[in-house]
Amino acid sequence: GIQVEQSPPDLILQEGANSTLRCNFSDSVNNLQWFHQNPWGQLINLFYIPSGTKQNGRLSATTVATERYSLLYISSSQTTDSGVYFCAVVRGGQNFVFGPGTRLSVLP
């Protein structure tokens, strides 16, 4: 099956810093999503981005499907950005395969 890798596994930032999270996948995909799991366990949709670039406030994402990777950019990070960021992909059907996540800690 398709493999999904995320890097870095852990990231510690000072408030106000910028960061880039990466998701690599082993085969072509139909869909790709980024999620944020907050410290209370809630999974929040960030982007539905099978290809191209999207922006939502301080967050943006780019997926280069032909090169099998996606990037999530967080600018001017805030403590509320802390949590785990997951990339999930779909290849055929509608079964999502999740990456292992990047754990982000933003320090005040």
Add this chain to the structure above:
Amino acid sequence: DAGITQSPRHKVTETGTPVTLRCHQTENHRYMYWYRQDPGHGLRLIHYSYGVKDTDKGEVSDGYSVSRSKTEDFLLTLESATSSQTSVYFCAVSGTDETYEQYFGPGTRLTVT
């Protein structure tokens, strides 16, 4: 939040007892999913449904069964709970006319003692 509720939100049960978790959605999504989340394993698919009475197995289906008799409800049953099934269980939905974006419910924390 795509109108997804899960019940119960927390449950403690004893080994060997049956347990049923319920997922309810209000926005007519075609696909429904059950995942479990464990430290070191991330999110893993248990079962999914692609329509009423249409279900299939995921990556970690052993020990679990599901049923979907109505579009809005997807039930996950542990026939005889074991300690290895202690986990956080998430329901998700996807599939509207416009997009197949996936949305998650709030989760159920299950402890099997």
